[in-house]
Amino acid sequence: MGEKHIVRFEPVGIEIEVDEDQNILRAAAENGVQLMHGCKEGQCAACKSFVLEGDMDDIELDKYSTFALPDSEREEGQTLLCRAHAYSDLVIELLQYDEEIIRSGLPLKKGVAEVVSNESVTHDMRHLVLKLIEPEEIKFFPGQYLDITVPGTDESRSFSMANVPGREGVFEFVIKIYPDGLFSEFLDKKVQIGDRLDVEGPFGTFTLRESRTSPIIFVGGGAGMAPVLGLLRSMAERGTDRKPIFYYGGRRSRDLCFEKELRELEEKIPGFRYVPALSEPAGDDEWDGEVGLITDVVERLEPDLKGRDAYVCGPPPMVDAALAKLTALGVLEANIFYDKFTTTGEPEGEDSP
Structure with missing residues (x-):
């Protein structure tokens, strides 16, 4: 371990001790x-912050994307907290934070989980179910994610949980399979029932803000199904009355999953509607639902979203388009919460929170 330094976060006035390592x-x-974060790999910019006090030369950054932190912003004093190592005391201004979430962090825990099942739910997505072996419990909030170590490597991948917390210690994931993806290759061709995987968590801030009562619009695509499904299951279990609507996009009908359960949730959650849309339906899809990019469908069907909270989860192009559309339709930026799936030198979406 290295030397330790004090880092203070403003405007919330929280101080922590940070090891140089x-x-x-x-x-x-x-x-x-x-703290607000997403990929933890220096690519999504969710943790971007400003150095108020401290020498920038005393902050060392691990490898990151200049799309997340352009050189001009770094020169102005901005940094990525997921990449930054402090070599002196610092005062950091959080550019994005949530008063309700920031002090509610659950303890990080490492554990071992056993593979219970690995079933295909679409032509390119798997429903992976793990059961915790040790420790006895890893607490999490619906919508958060775990890191799973790829067997035989020092690499880990992040995947959102689709289930609600329970004493059974079960974790469910919806994971897209990408050609030549490190975890994808393992999940597609090597994993066996009973295999044990190293996990750590929880991570992520894609969770329901309990102090709010506004109606909710969810927008998702691909493996973005996982955290939204977790939030909806939690709302059904707890009897939350926030009139959610879930817009989910795929290219063809073979890209849709959990249709039966989502229709059942329409009966369980007051005011809930599930609206799937296909951007490229073919004749054999026999599709009579919404057609178009999911963000365009939202714009067509929801001309006024003032007063809503929005949760967006999926690949970066979809998330970026959704953020622009939602704000144009009246959702306040402060009330938009999102997980932007990023990559680690692999096909887009491999590292999907």
Whole structure:
């Protein structure tokens, strides 16, 4: 371990001790401080912050994408907390934070989980179910994700949980299979029932803000089904009355999954509607539902979204398009919560929170 330094976060006034060998985001999580973040790989910019006090030369950054932190922004004093190592005391201004979430962090835990099932739910997505072997429990909030170590490597991949927390210690994931993806290859061709995997979590801030009562619009695509399904299951279980609607996009009908359960949730959650859409339906799809990019469908059917909260989860192009559409339709930026799936030098979406 290296030397330790004090990092203070403003405007929330929280101080933590950070080891030089840790990035600041990791140190905050270990101290129960839930900072806004997404990929943890320096690609999504969710944890971008401004250095108010401290020498920029005393901040060392691990490898990151200049799309997330352009050189001009770094020169102005901005940094990525998931990549930043502090070599002196610092004061950091959080550019994105949530008062309700920041002090509600659950302790990070490492564990071992056993593969219970690995079933195809579309032509290119799997429903992976794990059961925790040790420790006895890893607590999480619906919508959060776990890191899973790829067997035989030091690499880990992040995947959102589709289930609600329970004493059974079960974790469900909806994972897209990509050609030559490191975890995809394992999941597609090598995993066996009973295999044990190293996991760690929880991570992520794609969780329901309990203090809010606004109606909710969910927008998702691909493996973005997982965290939204987790949130909807939680709302049904707890009897939440926030009149959610879920817009989910695929190219063809073979890209849709959990249709039966989502229709059943329409009966369980007051005011809930599920609206799937296909962007490229073919004749054999026999499709009579919505057609078009999911963001265009939202714009067509929801001309006024003032007063809503929005949750968006999926690949970066969809998320970026959704953010622009939702704000144009009246959703306040502060009330839009999103997980943008990023990559680690692999096909888009492999590292899907």
